[in-house]
Amino acid sequence: MYSNKLIFQSLSIFLVCTFNLFSQVTLPKILGHNMVIQQLKNVPVWGTAGPGEKISVTFAGQNKTTVADSSGKWSVKLKPMKASFTPQEMIIKGTNTIVLKNILIGEVWLCSGQSNMEYAMRKYSKFETAVKGQRPPEDDLNKANNPNIRIFLDRRKYMDPSPEHLGWESAMGKPLVDFSAVGYYFAKDLYSKLHVPIGMISAAVPGSRIEPWIEASKMEISPKMKNGKILDKLSKDGGDPGKFYNTMIEPLIPFSLKGFLWYQGESNCFLNENIRYAYKFKTLIESWRNDWNDSKLPFYFVQIAPYAYSTTKDDRQHTAENLPEFWEAQQLALHLKNTNTVVITDLVDSIADLHPGYKWEIGRRLSLVAANKAYGQKNIICSGPVYKKMKIVDHAIEITFLNTGGGLTSRDGKALNWFTIAGTDGKFSAAKAVIKEDRIILSAREVPNPVSARFGWNEAAQSNFINKEGLPAVPFRTDNPWDKLF
Incomplete structure (x- = not known):
């Protein structure tokens, strides 16, 4: 003993x-x-x-x-x-x-979301099968060679302090294989515009809803709409509030950032969410900015792609309009300052594919937004046409747009598609759309006295309506029930 x-x-x-x-x-x-x-x-x-x-x-x-x-x-x-x-x-x-x-000293961005943001460079072979647009001019997975672009892959089970102080790598070779393709192509394009070192942090989890990315205590709110209606507490929707925030976002605070990139929503769209998602999204944006003690941090997000949600077989009654309603919920975040979005309705080969492969173009479009909005390069057009207002002219509806760039046009030279109008009965019919400067004139024989219009209001909508810079128009409805209540 x-x-x-x-x-x-x-x-x-x-x-x-x-x-x-x-x-x-x-x-x-x-x-x-x-x-x-x-x-x-x-x-x-x-x-x-x-x-x-x-x-x-x-x-x-x-x-x-x-x-x-x-x-x-x-x-x-x-x-x-x-x-x-x-x-x-x-x-x-x-x-x-x-x-x-x-x-190095340069620009640092945090990109987060679910599988389409996590979508790794190792899937590069899928880019080769893309049938729209052009593939990247180089095989970046094998030939990337810019030591001034650095990447940090946030793995939720490996964020404890490490005595080796490893985690950041140059965006080339083996480290690039598992990194976000959207994040890398954003950095690559931004580097070409700014010519300073770029640091990218990727914190994304496939299949994740928005709730796990929000600190749980921040979800214990009952949002009040502008009409006085109070929604139920957001946390009642479940979704493991704070699960990924605690393990992947909190360990990054307060590492100095330029801004955030967000590509998420599919998992919440499957739940037919609309206005409740908008309030969750608002909560996430404001709470992350608060964590970094900067209410002006840029927050740019991707409008999720067309997909056949209506074919989902579960207890919910999915329709072809659930996705446009979700797009509308995402767009409500634009009421917050220093937010912006990119539209990708044209980057889908099949609406049966939840993970379209055009990640290089999505990254590029996000970099256009950053260059214009965050870095003041106002000569760069970063958005397609955005609905501004409507007025009734005789038996037609005249729609005026913002972000017309070099002018409104048709991608394929054919008549503009996915426009509909309705009268007081609320029955929408396909409309003839004629371009007139920065406006579109809509008419339909079946609707002699139109009162409202919609564009791209279907989960399958992949319209040919763009500006001359090739950026697609943002789907909208003039009878938006939420815009004045958010």
């Missing part, structure tokens, strides 16, 4: 080792070798150490010191810096010293 003295000695050694282990300076996974630091913003650096331990952070001529609090947490903020292609080292000192190498 061990003597009491031996037991006491063993216990003392264990406690000393344990104390030393936990007094080591540690960093969150997102802070590591090869990372990109956001330019022209304060740069938070944070971690844990022993309570009361003095910490110093040195980078690019700056030196910041602090003391870990009673729980061992510490943080400093580096002053804003200009973009730099010069690899630099960051030195963090406490009882131990950490040296992070090969750090």
